Structures are given as structure tokens and as C-alpha cells.
Amino acid sequence: MSGLRLAIWDVDGTLVDSRETIHNIMVEAFDLSGLTPPEYDATRRIVGLSLHEACAQLAPDASADDIEKLVTDYRNSWLRARSQPGFSQPLYDGALETLEALRDEGWLIAMATGKTRRGIASLFELHKLEHFFDTIWCADDGPGKPNPYMVEQAMGALGAAPHESLMIGDAIHDISMGRAAGVYTHGVSWGFGTAHELKEAGAHEVHHDFSTLRNSLMDFDPKARP
Numbered sequence: 001m002s003g004l005r006l007a008i009w010d011v012d013g014t015l016v017d018s019r020e021t022i023h024n025i026m027v028e029a030f031d032l033s034g035l036t037p038p039e040y041d042a043t044r045r046i047v048g049l050s051l052h053e054a055c056a057q058l059a060p061d062a063s064a065d066d067i068e069k070l071v072t073d074y075r076n077s078w079l080r081a082r083s084q085p086g087f088s089q090p091l092y093d094g095a096l097e098t099l100e101a102l103r104d105e106g107w108l109i110a111m112a113t114g115k116t117r118r119g120i121a122s123l124f125e126l127h128k129l130e131h132f133f134d135t136i137w138c139a140d141d142g143p144g145k146p147n148p149y150m151v152e153q154a155m156g157a158l159g160a161a162p163h164e165s166l167m168i169g170d171a172i173h174d175i176s177m178g179r180a181a182g183v184y185t186h187g188v189s190w191g192f193g194t195a196h197e198l199k200e201a202g203a204h205e206v207h208h209d210f211s212t213l214r215n216s217l218m219d220f221d222p223k224a225r226p
Contacts, residue, residue: 003222006160007102008151008183010169011113012047013191015095016123022047025081026058029074033066035059044192048114048173050144051075082122091127092190094210099132101214110154111136112167112177114144134158146176151183163225166217172201184225186213 012018023043030037038058046054055070056062062070081087102109111133113120117140124130135157137150144150155165167178170191178185179202187198187206195206207213 004108004158004160004164005106005220005222006108006110006155006158006165007217008110008112008154008165008167008178010048010167010171010174011111011115011120011123013170013193014168014174014188015091015099015129016089016127017092017191018089019044019192021081021089025074025077028077029070030059032073032077033070035062035066035070045172047192048145048169048171050114050139053144078119087126089123089126092210094214096127096129098210098214098217099129102217103132105218107217108134108158108160110134110158111138112145112150112154112169112174113138114173116140145171145173146180148177148181151177151181155181155183161222164222166220168213170198172197175201175203184220186216188213 009015012022023040026043027037042058046057051071051074052067055067059067059070099109109132115138117138120136120138135154137153142149151167155162162182165183166186167174167183168186168188169175170188171193175185175187175198185203187193187203189195189198189206189208198206205216
């Protein structure tokens, strides 16, 4: 198959199972800020957004100063969590094998994540994944999800057109970002978003395990896209 093929990956809830960690850290940050902590169902809905927007959604009645403190407390809670012995964010079964298969098939691979550069560096300390990614775009680089900025920058950096590119993510914000950038979108139901939510957000496909996702990616033909 000739032509470029670009897979753009979300991280949390897509490649890495960070569901419990993110919720626990958010609860700790709210406690430190003297605010009522959110339930998991509320936390999962904001994953992928910029941290300020996420905190504002979780604490809609908080003042601007309270939101700033909450953001700082969240970041500090992450630093403490990462420094603890045994800290872990496991890869989902099949994630590594799928990245390897894409690389073996000559795909370009990008990251579009709400993580900061510091968070990405921590991920790469836990899992030696850096060599898979041809370009990385994150919360430090510009507008966050669902703005199409990260997807557009990834395509521009690698010379790929929208019809040659795919967005893979677990949250509605990933799907909205990909759709806004004009790329084909794969939702995965094992992370923060439900299959129903991903479909409603416009996901072209929704997968429930890495084997079906990998098979679909291997069948992707940019020439068949409009």
C-alpha cells in the first residue's frame, strides 16, 4: 500500500490505564482546596480537556482564585504520586503490540494528549514508548481538546493530509477534536468514555479491544477515503 498513513493517539484511557490514578489525584486536589470532591463519573467526563477548563467544569461555583489553587493542587498531587514507590500506570493489553505493528507496517505515529510535557516524560520513564512517536503534541503547546489544533499540528509536522490520518481516543473530546480536523476517528470503550458517548460524539468506529482496533488500522486505505 503506497502513501502516508498517520495514527494520532490519545494517551490516558487509550494507551495507558490511568482511570483510578487521575480520579484519586483529582479528589486529593479538591480536598486540599477545601472543595467538595467530584464523583468518578464527573471526573471521567473532563479527562482530555485543559486542566483549567476541567477544573472549572468540576467546580462551576468556584472563584477564579479557587480554580487557580485547584489547578496548582492537582499538579502538586501528581508530582507527589509520581514520586511514590510502586507508582504505576499500566499499558492496556495490546497497546504495545499495536504500536509495534504500526511501526512495522511503516505508519507515522503521533501523540495528541492533554498531558503536559512533564507528564509525558514521566510516562516514558514508566514505559519505553518514546521511539514510537514521530511527533508529540500536548497541553503545553497550544489550544487543548476539542480544538483541532493538536491534530492539525501533528499532520503538518509529518506532511500528512486529513484523508491519510486517523485519531484514536477514548473520550468524546478526542473524537470531537479529530472530527473538527477532518480525520477518521476510532473510539475505544475501555477508557473514560462509554461506547454510546463515543458514537454520539461522531466516532466513525468504536472498538472494545485492541485486537479489533489493530485489525481495522491494518485495513486502513487512505485512497478509499473521500
